Amino acid sequence: xxxxxxxxxxxxxxxxxxxxxxxxxxxxxxxxxxxxxxxxxxxxxxxxxxxxxxxxxxxxxxxxxxxxxxxxxxxxxxxxxxxxxxxxxxxxxxxxxxxxxxxxxxxxxxxxxxxxxxxxxxxxxxxxxxxxxxxxxxxxxxxxxxxxxxxxxxxxxxxxxxxxxxxxxxxxxxxxxxxxxxxxxxxxxxxxxxxxxxxxxxxxxxxxxxxxxxxxxxxxxxxxxxxxxxxxxxxxxxxxxxxxxxxxxxxxxxxxxxxx
Amino acid sequence: xxxxxxxxxxxxxxxxxxxxxxxxxxxxxxxxxxxxxxxxxxxxxxxxxxxxxxxxxxxxxxxxxxxxxxxxxxxxxxxxxxxxxxxxxxxxxxxxxxxxxxxxxxxxxxxxxxxxxxxxxxxxxxxxxxxxxxxxxxxxxxxxxxxxxxxxxxxxxxxxxxxxxxxxxxxxxxxxxxxxxxxxxxxxxxxxxxxxxxxxxxxxxxxxxxxxxxxxxxxxxxxxxxxxxxxxxxxxxxxxxxxxxxxxxxxxxxxxxxxxxxxxxxxxxxxxxxxxxxxxxxxxxxxxxxxxxxxxxxxxxxxxxxxxxxxxxxxxxxxxxxxxxxxxxxxxxxxxxxxxxxxxxxxxxxxxxxxx
Numbered sequence: 038x039x040x041x042x043x044x045x046x047x048x049x050x051x052x053x054x055x056x057x058x059x060x061x062x063x064x065x066x067x068x069x070x071x072x073x074x075x076x077x078x079x080x081x082x083x084x085x086x087x088x089x090x091x092x093x094x095x096x097x098x099x100x101x102x103x104x105x106x107x108x109x110x111x112x113x114x115x116x117x118x119x120x121x122x123x124x125x126x127x128x129x130x131x132x133x134x135x136x137x138x139x140x141x142x143x144x145x146x147x148x149x150x151x152x153x154x155x156x157x158x159x160x161x162x163x164x165x166x167x168x169x170x171x172x173x174x175x176x177x178x179x180x181x182x183x184x185x186x187x188x189x190x191x192x193x194x195x196x197x198x199x200x201x202x203x204x205x206x207x208x209x210x211x212x213x214x215x216x217x218x219x220x221x222x223x224x225x226x227x228x229x230x231x232x233x234x235x236x237x238x239x240x241x242x243x244x245x246x247x248x249x250x251x252x253x254x255x256x257x258x259x260x261x262x263x264x265x266x267x268x269x270x271x272x273x274x275x276x277x278x279x280x281x282x283x284x285x286x287x288x289x290x291x292x293x294x295x296x297x
Numbered sequence: 298x299x300x301x302x303x304x305x306x307x308x309x310x311x312x313x314x315x316x317x318x319x320x321x322x323x324x325x326x327x328x329x330x331x332x333x334x335x336x337x338x339x340x341x342x343x344x345x346x347x348x349x350x351x352x353x354x355x356x357x358x359x360x361x362x363x364x365x366x367x368x369x370x371x372x373x374x375x376x377x378x379x380x381x382x383x384x385x386x387x388x389x390x391x392x393x394x395x396x397x398x399x400x401x402x403x404x405x406x407x408x409x410x411x412x413x414x415x416x417x418x419x420x421x422x423x424x425x426x427x428x429x430x431x432x433x434x435x436x437x438x439x440x441x442x443x444x445x446x447x448x449x450x451x452x453x454x455x456x457x458x459x460x461x462x463x464x465x466x467x468x469x470x471x472x473x474x475x476x477x478x479x480x481x482x483x484x485x486x487x488x489x490x491x492x493x494x495x496x497x498x499x500x501x502x503x504x505x506x507x508x509x510x511x512x513x514x515x516x517x518x519x520x521x522x523x524x525x526x527x528x529x530x531x532x533x534x535x536x537x538x539x540x541x542x543x544x545x546x547x548x549x550x551x552x553x554x555x556x557x558x559x560x561x562x563x564x565x566x567x568x569x570x571x572x573x574x575x576x577x578x579x580x581x582x583x584x585x586x587x588x589x590x591x592x593x594x595x596x597x598x599x600x601x602x603x604x605x606x607x608x609x610x611x612x613x614x615x616x617x618x619x620x621x622x623x624x625x626x627x628x629x630x631x632x633x634x635x636x637x638x639x640x641x642x643x644x645x646x647x648x649x650x651x652x653x
Contacts, residue, residue, distance in 0.1 A: 198379045201346050204366040205373040206393030207446060212367075216392075220383050 064278060071275045079272030088257035089276065095169060095253065096237035099176035100230055103184045108226060111188035112214075116197060130182050137242025140178055144247055148174060171248035176237035183236050187229015191222040228291045235284040238277075298322040299343065299450060299482055304352035306335075306342045313338050313506040316352065320499060325476055325483045327493040327514075330503030331529065336486040339503065340452050343484060344373050356450060371450040372443030372481075376458050378435040380427040386438050387423040390414070393446040406445075413441040416475065433464035440472070444479065451476075453485040457492070469495060490530040494518065502526050523653050524574035532651075534577040534621050540567045540652065556650070560618035564594040564647045573652050579612060579624035581649035585642045586633060596644035603637050604630065617643055 071079075079085055113119070114126055132140060148155040148165040155165060165171040195218050203213035219226075241255040252260060254277050262270035304316035313335040320326040330336050341347040343354060345366035353362045361369050372393075380389050387410060394406040414420040417437040422430065430438065436456060443451060456472070457465040473496055476483050487493060493500045494514045501511035502525075510522045521527035527535045538558025556563040556575050563575065588596075599617040606612075611630040613623045621643065625635075635641070 196379060198375060198377070199381060201341075201344075201366070202373065202375065202379050202381075202442075203392070204346070205344055205369075205371060205452075206442070207367050207396035209365070209367055217381055217383075221381075 067271065067278060068275060071271045075268075075272045076275060079276060082273075084252075085254075085257060085273050085276070088252045088254045088273075089280075091169070091172070091251055092238055092254040095172040096176055096180075096234050099173045099180055099237045100184065100234040102173070102177055103181040103233055104188075104226075104230055107181055107185040108188050111185045111226075112192050112218075114185070115189045115192035129185050132179050132182050137179060137240065138246055141175060141243030141246030144171075144174055144178060144243060148247075165247065167248050167250060169248070169251065172244055172251075172253055175243040175247045176240050179240050179243060180233040180236040184229050184233035187232055188222070188226045191225025191229060192218065194225060195221045224291050228288050231284055231288050231291070235281060238280065238284075298324075298355070298357050299326075299484055300355040301343065302353045302355070304339070304342055304354070305350040306338055306347050307350050308338050308347065311335065311338070311506060313342070315507055316342075318501055318508065318511065320482055320484055322357070322482055323480045324498050325473075325496060326485070326499040326501065327497035328484065328486045328501050328503055329488060329490055329493050329529070331488060334503040335506040336488075336503055337454055340373070340454050340484065340486055344371060344452055345369050369450075370448055371452055372446070372448035373452045374436075374439050374443045374454065374456050376455040378432075378439040378459075380430075380435055380438055380442070382427050384427065385423070386419065386425050386427065386430070389427060389438055390423075390441045390445050392442060396446065409445055409447075410441075413444055416478075417441050417471065432460045433468065436460055436464075436468060440475070444475070444481075447479075449482060451481045451483045453483065455487055456485065458488075472496070490514075490518070493530075502529060504529075519578075520651065521576060521653060524576070527574065527576045527651075527653060532576055533579045534575075534582075536561060536575045536577070536619070538573065538575060540565060540570050540573050542567075542570055553647070556652070558619075561597075563650060565650045565652060566647050567652050569652075576651040576653055577621070577645060577649060578651075579622045581645050582615075582621065582623035583644045584613065584615075584623055584625065584633065584635070585644070588642050594647045595650075596642060599641050599643040601635050601637055601639045601641060604635060606630075615641070615643060 110125075110129070114122060114129075135143075145166060146152060148158070148171070150156055150159050150164075150166070158165070163170055165174055199217050199221070200210075200213040203217045204210070208216060239255060240253075241259065244253055245256055245259070249256060254273065258270050258273045258277065261273060299318075299320040301316050301318045304313065306313040306316075316339060318326070328336050328339055338347060342349060345354075345361070345364060349362065353360055355361065356369060356371070381392065384392070390410045390413060391406050394409055410423070411420070414423055417440060419434065419437045419441065422434060422438065427435070427438070436459075440456070453472075457468055460468065469492065475481075485492075485496065490500075497514050499511065500514045500517050502509045502517060504525050510517055510526045517526065518530050518532060521530060521532050524535050524537070527533070536558040538556050538561070540554045540556050542552055542554045544553045551566050551568050554565055554567040554570070556565045556567070556573070558575060565575065567573075597617050599615045599621070602614040602616050602620070604611055604613055606627060609627050611625055611627045613625055613630065613635060615621045615623060623643070625633075633641075
């Protein structure tokens with residue numbers, strides 16, 4: 038029935054277009070709201086520059102830590118059937134459903150000087166609250182699940198039989214992982230890492246509770262908005278948006294053909 | 298040489314048990330069995346991918362039971378090829394060269410790759426990516442990859458199941474030639490008895506995780522030891538029934554008896570009484586248009602149901618109160634002008650009935 042299928046196609050397209058417009062509209066409005074001069078001025082603002090550098094540094098550090106601990110875990114979750122696997126999988130995804138200020142408060146209680154863990158770490162010279170490690174901890178908490186699930190899916194996409202073939206061709210388990218699984222899952226793991234990194238860059242809710250100063254970019258923007266109003270916050274917001282868009286393009290390029 | 302002693306492997310709730318088998322050096326053995334009989338599990342156990350609950354695995358008199366796959370010196374070809382998708386054909390074939398312990402090959406890997414590419418007629422594909430190769434091409438590459446490190450043992454898991462019949466014929470012939478040329482002890486898994494008849498020196502029929510029968514393909518085909526094996530290898534007509542003794546007999550050994558299976562009553566030579574299966578090979582059934590008993594003790598009236606022509610041989614599906622299949626030369630089918638619905642006389646000797 039061509040008429041009905043045409044109608045249904047138009048309805049589907051219209052519904053989809055509304056949502057796309059709703060997402061693209063505000064971002065475009067923001068992009069063109071700031072004048073080039075104000076952007077230039079914002080880029081010369083050392084406080085903004087410092088906050089962006091701090092954001093990139095802490096987000097990168099959080100991603101590295103997440104990768105170091107998360108990639109082996111992702112491999113285990115993808116390949117091994119161990120008791121409690123589902124539980125571990127559920128726990129690792131917990132931060133996704135926890136509201137971020139709640140995460141911030143939980144981290145504050147766990148890593149603050151008055152907790153045993155936080156106290157012990159502070160004794161070793163590692164201070165979290167109102168210090169840079171606090172930013173990294175908050176970012177790690179919210180972004181690690183993204184990295185782990187991305188890497189897990191990437192490993193799951195590699196046929197485990199390929200490793201077995203590599204073993205019969207003389208590779209050890211580690212050799213097979215390094216020469217077969219990792220090259221095949223690599224792009225997926227990297228895409229997951231970049232997604233986790235951009236999640237860290239955009240984090241606000243938990244950082245604001247744990248470490249307001251020194252300011253990461255999202256807090257800097259919030260601070261400008263509350264202290265000086267909309268006009269003052271826009272240029273910084275635009276710059277952060279451009280960083281996010283770049284990341285999105287990179288991920289799209291990295292994603293394997295068939296999954297695009 | 299591969300020797301398996303009382304292997305017991307458990308995968309989930311499935312058990313592979315009491316597997317004892319020896320493939321002589323340079324031999325070609327086939328494990329046949331229906332889907333779910335444990336064939337692939339058995340190969341994985343030989344390769345060292347599956348953990349054994351019990352039993353021992355020997356290769357060339359060395360025990361390898363506790364060695365990891367990479368130290369067993371074998372090649373493994375899977376049904377789905379499993380080529381490395383991130384490598385070119387050349388790099389796939391060269392993957393294992395000079396890598397395996399105890400097979401350190403100082404010769405130029407390029408020469409070995411070229412030699413195999415030549416043997417398997419895939420020279421033109423060497424610089425291609427794996428993606429886009431046809432099933433037959435992929436299987437040749439997978440074979441070349443497995444053979445490249447010069448393994449002394451080759452394991453094949455239904456290597457021809459996923460290629461078209463014409464390619465399968467060619468690959469089978471090439472594989473047999475390769476086997477003779479390289480002198481590799483080969484263990485292949487298949488669900489196709491025809492393949493076993495064509496390729497193997499030795500077959501083992503696997504049923505529900507146990508070896509039901511093993512021997513030369515001819516032996517297993519001619520003298521199946523159970524109704525399951527007879528049905529699976531397609532020996533012919535398998536009829537469940539009961540044997541009763543008709544002569545007093547002389548104590549030990551065989552005696553003459555009557556086999557009753559449904560409406561079918563047959564004169565047989567039996568070795569035991571009671572419930573049993575009668576196996577009648579299609580080529581042992583004689584058809585005629587006029588009644589002539591000859592020396593055959595069993596004869597009955599039947600009707601042709603349909604004809605199934607397989608080249609020079611035609612299978613005649615008959616109804617004699619139960620279905621029966623006879624195999625005749627296509628020429629005699631034409632001479633007798635057999636066609637569906639035609640009444641025929643059906644006869645076979647008592648000694649042509651195998652009781653299992």
